[in-house]
Amino acid sequence: MKRKGGRSLERQRAKWGWLFLSPWILGISLFFVWPMIQTVIYSFSKLTVGPNGFETSFVGAENYLYFFTDNSFFYNNLVTSLWEAIPSTLLIITFSTMIALLLKEQFPLRGLARAVFFLPVIIASGPVISILETQVMGNGAAMGAETATHLFQAPDLTLVFADLGVPEKILESITGIINEIFDLMWKSGVQILLMLSAVNNIPGSFYEVAMMEGATAWEKFWKITLPTVSPTLVVVVIYTLIDNFVGYDNLMIQMITDYYKDTHYAYSSTVGLIYCVCVLAVVGLVSWILSRVAFYSAE
Amino acid sequence: MDWSRRSLLYKRRLLGFGGGLLRTIFLLGVGYVTLYPLLLMISTSFMSVSDTLDATVVWLPSGLNWFNFQKAFELMRYGEALKNTVKLVIPCVLLQVCSCVFIAYGFARFKLPGLSVLFGLLLFNIIVPSNCYITPVYVLMTELKLINTPWQFYLQALLGVGVRSALYIFIIRQFYRTMPKELEEAACIDGCNPIQTFLRIMVPNIRPAILTVSVLSLVWYYNDFSMMGMLLNGNYPLSVVITSVGSTLDSNMQYLTGQAISADLKILRASILAAACLIVVLPITAVYALVQRHFTEGIERTGIVG
Incomplete structure (x- = not known):
């Protein structure tokens, strides 16, 4: 009797659960699952715009063949956009961890500093920053150059190094890296906040023990800070990777958008599908590796 | 010693x-x-052409020069674009936050058969870029007769598949899971059904998460030009309008002068574009300035990760 009552209670609760999920199930099937299935179909078809919408005709793997044999940009773009994510992710996590550790301690104007470091998120996720980068900073006579490709450039620094007699080639690669870092700072806002919350949640007693044992700051970082924040670090790495893959300035996203705008819908779908499989593979692989390395305290 | x-x-x-x-x-x-x-x-x-060419003027222009702003306003039809933005963004944010808070509760607190499959689907939705499956969405919206209207975005926001909705559902779910189960059990014993428990107990308790998600949602909707540019045809919001200011300027200038763009005009073009960018980011920055204290503290204290 009792058990029966329990089971019906559970069943009743399940009903409520489905109620909470129902809008999402409708949404995800209409606007994600169904479009994904359609994308697969489109990628094997030729699309023509007829009197009543799109008409698809099956062409086999023609679209795929086009991209893997004829189109020379495709392969390059794919490899570049997947490969470039790795160094920029590494730089972003290093940078955001560093800033988070600096912002952790109490000091005057800490609130202002936090606001400034998050400010890029407000602006960088929109189109404005790339317009500033490509159309304002280069052509404004302030910089003198025809087109600037980086947000911040250090012409004086370059001159100093040139005066010191550093060879031009080496100089170029150094300034290239420095400029790259400045661009990445604009992409680290969310990551800094995530790391900040993780660093703030480390119990103070951990550090007290370490101090009693005479640990140096270096040891504290590697033995306490890093392992404790490693679960957050995993989230940050995956977030950064996805951010990189989804960003408007990503070569593949641009390629998909361009094909769509030129009404090459079948090509757009094919590229989209290949790219989406690659992204899933990379993100899956990285999170699998990281989940083995990260330190999860027993709860 | x-x-x-x-x-x-x-x-x-x-x-x-x-x-x-x-x-x-x-x-x-x-x-x-x-x-x-x-x-x-x-x-x-704020720079006029002569200011830019003057070597003594580095950061501060010689006077407040409103010409660039005037041109930017005209070119973008700022008032209209701002109205479109508000019409799109505000309902989307409200619908998105409400739906994500609601749906995330379903993911956090119920044991349902097949929930892990659905959760996997949610993760997929976070990872897969929405541009990858844009064409079928376009077709679907055309069939639903919603294309070119704001309603297509409202509908997606309402059903938990708006811009980055999956991420917000994930964040709020993590947050729900950190709350003690006893709260809900007590409410249940007092005779609340799950909807009442949700509204009276859970929602008031996750206010920091709601604030965080609201700000992120506002920012990402305000800045989205990719989705909106692809699914709209006219009545564009600011984020889409700003992307074409440069080419509009070019064609206007070529029309006026009838020749290739001179150095002076290039400087003018850059200044007008800078003004346009400034008035585009101004509204969202103002909103951020108002809420940033609560926002950054909210993220920090609660920790999105949970």
Whole structure:
């Protein structure tokens, strides 16, 4: 009797659960699952715009063949956009961890500093920053150059190094890296906040023990800070990777958008599908590796 | 003994001071570099052509020159674009936040058969870029007769598949899971059904998460030009309008002068673009300035990760 009552209670609760999920199930099937299935179909078809919408005709793997044999940009773009994510992710996590550790301690104007470091998120996720980068900073006579490709450039620094007699080639690669870092700072806002919350949640007693044992700051970082924040670090790495893959300035996203705008819908779908499989593979692989390395305290 | 202890003390104090100084210098430098493009944008937007060519004028223009703003306003039809933005963004944010808070509760607190499959689907939805499956969405919206209207975005926001909705559902779910189960059990014993428990107990308790998600949602909807540019045809919001200001300027200038663009006009073009960028980011920055304190503290204290 009792058990029966329990089971019906559970069943009743399940009903409520489905109620909470129902809008999402409708949404995800209409606007994600169904479009994904359609994308697969489109990628094997030729699309023509007829009197009543799109008409698809099956062409086999023609679209795929086009991209893997004829189109020379495709392969390059794919490899570049997947490969470039790795160094920029590494730089972003290093940078955001560093800033988070600096912002952790109490000091005057800490609130202002936090606001400034998050400010890029407000602006960088929109189109404005790339317009500033490509159309304002280069052509404004302030910089003198025809087109600037980086947000911040250090012409004086370059001159100093040139005066010191550093060879031009080496100089170029150094300034290239420095400029790259400045661009990445604009992409680290969310990551800094995530790391900040993780660093703030480390119990103070951990550090007290370490101090009693005479640990140096270096040891504290590697033995306490890093392992404790490693679960957050995993989230940050995956977030950064996805951010990189989804960003408007990503070569593949641009390629998909361009094909769509030129009404090459079948090509757009094919590229989209290949790219989406690659992204899933990379993100899956990285999170699998990281989940083995990260330190999860027993709860 | 005494001497060595004192020297240790001095050493520590010196290190503390040096560390503080280093940190200040480093943060100032990084802060400057972060703000540099924005400062440049503000300064350029007020510059007249003669100011830009004048070597003595570096950051501060010789006077407040509103010409660039006037042109930017006209070119973008700012008033209209701003109205479109508000019409799109505000309902979307409200619907998205409400739906994500609602749906996330279903993911966090119910044991359902097949929930892990659905959760996997949610993760997929976070990872897969929405541009990859845009064509079928376009077709679907055309069939639903919603294409080119704001309603297509409202519908997606309402059903938990708006811009980055999956991420917000994930964040709020993590947050729900950190709350003690006893709260809900007590409510259940007091005779609340799950909807009442949700509204009276859970929602008031996750206010920091709601604030965080609202700000992120506002920012990402306000800045989205990819989705909106692809699914709309006219009545564009600011984020889409700004992307074409440069080419509009070019064609206007070519029409006016009938020849290739001269150096002076190039400078003017950059200044007008800077002004346009400034008035585009101004509304969202103002909103952020109002809520940033609660927002950054909210993220920090609660920790999105949970």
